[in-house]
């Protein structure tokens with residue numbers, strides 16, 4: 001370990017591994033468990049940034065990767081490959097509404113960039129509406145959609161930032177921008193989109209982009225009815241809906257896609273992370289009607305849609321279906337939420353517990369009235385988690401005070417009990 005720790009200090013960017021000093025060096029994983037270089041096991045309540053769907057090291061997924069690597073490891077999108085064709089058909093079959101045309105890429109931000117281009121081409125319009133609190137990636141266009149200012153957007157004006165992106169209040173019920181309370185609010189936040197079109201736009205809004213559950217902001221689910229209300233406004237104004245399911249896709253919310261959870265039909269959807277659960281892969285999928293507007297040169301990628309990554313994705317989706325992991329996410333996720341709400345009463349630091357399926361946010365505050373974010377306490381909880389054999393994604397969310405739980409879909413009730421125990425005991429220690 002000493003030698004590896006030396007390499008970590010010497011060669012790895014200090015910007016990564018901000019978990020804790022001497023963060024673990026991970027060498028293996030099975031299901032919802034990760035193993036470090038000293039053989040210590042941790043329950044993975046993080047699912048590395050929600051990217052793991054079926055869990056670590058699933059034998060069927062590993063076999064699919066190996067078999068495909070033996071056959072064909074690389075081809076550009078100039079030619080179709082068998083894994084790409086099979087995956088495209090599979091995605092079109094499970095995607096909500098009429099989504100059908102697949103553009104394979106490498107990562108989430110790239111899928112968002114592609115969605116922005118597709119929306120502009122299809123609508124012929126330049127403005128995009130995004131939400132306060134939004135996160136859609138770190139490339140230039142995606143970053144312009146960020147719904148949080150300091151320090152992430154500082155000095156980043158340009159491209160879409162030149163008036164092309166209009167921000168509107170999100171659906172953050174715990175800290176409502178409009179000072180209202182759900183459900184008496186009448187979903188005023190959704191109605192604000194109409195106001196933005198009327199008052200703030202230059203009459204050129206082509207698309208609205210949103211995460212159905214804001215992940216980076218702190219796993220904040222949209223309240224029921226929100227997207228139905230939004231869609232009414234979009235349809236009335238001929239605006240395309242880009243559904244960013246980079247985090248929420250592939251079962252995390254207890255439905256295959258969160259659009260199903262909210263009964264809404266997107267025109268364009270972005271997929272990454274859980275699409276493969278490991279190898280770099282993403283997809284922007286849209287309706288035929290939208291795709292008709294694209295021309296040659298609007299899409300090309302050298303690495304995107306790599307056959308081995310596509311084979312991993314097919315295997316992962318089949319495992320999700322065969323092992324009924326979406327149902328597991330719903331069942332175990334509901335139990336997880338219930339247990340967290342139960343312990344919240346005995347912790348002065350817990351301000352809010354919210355979530356859908358296995359995407360859960362626990363927000364820590366110093367004071368229940370003022371809701372001042374408990375940042376230090378939240379960061380300390382990471383250490384308490386590691387001590388107890390749990391990777392607890394605490395200290396996250398825009399205010400750095402949220403535990404962003406997003407374990408693999410295969411997590412069990414017993415493992416959830418251990419995660420809740422670690423949060424409960426860790427918080428007791430911190431609150432003393």
Ligand SMILES: Cc1ncc(COP(=O)(O)O)c(C=O)c1O
Pocket residue numbers: 049107108109110112135136137138211215216244245246247272273
């Ligand atoms: C909703 C959403 N969109 C896009 C992205 C960007 O994905 P990537 O990190 O693969 O570029 C993320 C990353 O966390 C995300 O949460």
